[in-house]
Amino acid sequence: MLPWSLGVIPRYPKQEVVKTREQTSRDCVVVGEVANSTPPTDACIPVDDLNKHTLVTGATGTGKTFTVATIVNRLTEGEYSVFFKPLILDWHGEYSSLLHDPEVKDPFHLPITLLSRDEEYYSVEFASQVLGLTPAQEYVLLKSLESLGGEENLNIADLVEILEGMADESAWFRESRLSLMRKLRRLTIGGYKELFSGGDLDLEVSSNKPLVIDLSKIGDLAIRRVYVAAFLKKIFDKALRGGFNSRRLLIVVEEARNLLGRDNYVEILVKMLDEIRKFGVGIVIVSQSPSALVEDVMANTSTKIVHSIKSAVDLEVLDKVVNMTSEIREILPYMDKGEAVLFSSFYKKPLLIRIV
Incomplete structure (x- = not known):
């Protein structure tokens, strides 16, 4: 029986940071700091790994949106060896106040065709x-x-x-x-x-200024889902044809269960997870529950940032796909807002981090 199941809150362990490879500051996006590390150490994601997709998950109110906004802000304000244009599909209309100088678009001014x-x-x-x-x-x-x-x-x-x-x-x-x-x-x-009266997408990707599509303007949730699915398909089709002229995109998909849910996924979009990385498009998938997502999401996201999770089902799903020590598993239900566990091939073992 695990300590947290008995109501005993585990202590955060001292952490030794061991990297699998060296990266310069131009190759790594700092997302926060490693908790309880000696010496104090930044936690970062290699910018090249963003092209291999990222999962940000955790219960409501644990800081997922702030984490994604931190990644986007650092990516757009730093000088990195790889250029990414962030595109945020903002389900709840939250990102315009969290990002630094974003371009915010109303989806009604960005029509597409189904x-x-x-x-x-x-x-x-x-x-x-x-x-x-x-x-x-x-x-x-x-x-x-x-x-x-x-x-x-x-x-x-x-x-x-x-x-x-x-x-x-x-x-x-x-x-x-x-x-x-x-x-x-x-x-x-x-x-x-x-x-749904538009044609080809005309997106400005020459700058790294974040582009936010405020989906909260679409009141009908079913129609919002159709629009996002059609929008992503247009992006993917254009990328496959080389339509972004070698520019890389980082697409944030909030409330991913609406498109990549275990019981209601759009199959073509699931297939794209595996294919699109070859064409310079990385995806950040944001969801409250990893168990609610189709299994392909877990398999096709290289980096996973896991905020506090209390569901035994969610913990079991994570156990199957990541190297989760018993120590980390015990801590996950008790982490504070803004704390997360970073699973990345850049580090030899998962790290407890604070997003700052």
Whole structure:
């Protein structure tokens, strides 16, 4: 039985910092200090490792957002050997007050398209995953796309009109068509129509000034999820085509369970976790619970920053994927706000750190 299960709060251990390799200050982003270390030592993440994805997790109120903001601020204010453009998908509208001189955009001023004529089947597969379509609804959607003109980026409102006028091949076709219309029409009501009326993303990536997309402007959470998924797909597609001209992006995905949840993940986005790092895009995945995420997230994040976690299920998930000593496991439920355990290949063992 572990000490914390008996109500005994464990003492923080003295920590010896052993690195697996040497890094200069231009190669490492300082995120805080190693707690109880002799001599006092900064805790840092090699800037190259950001390209291999990062998980920031912990219970509500433990300091996850501040940790991510600290990484972004240090990254944009320092001079590093690798350039990253931070892009924050800000689910709750919190980052504009935490970042230093960010560019904040309203998603309604950054419209995208959910469906594209380019790689039509791939586009239908993506829409199916995001909207939860049945195979029959996928078939109807594909038929409706074939009826549209030559526009590369397809307007949802026009697609609904096409569906309204389509002849029904059978009873099941009619039922699927009407169900599909209901799902698509939700994306065209009121101002939401403008969210999905854009074309290619036009993002300024030549500077390292952080770009914040304030998703709190999208009141409907289901539509917010669709927008973020479509936005990420556009980013990934552009990166795969070399559209960022060798510039690296660091994308922060808050409330990641909405897209990468164990029970509701978007498969195409999960696959991208493994592929996109080769094209200069690193992702910071932020979530309250590691057990709520699809297993690929744990496998495909090189760096993990774990704030206080009390759930036995979450601790068990971490146990399976990281080198967590019994000492660290005992401490995790009792850490204060702003404290975390850093799991990184840069260090020989996990370190208890304070984000400063």
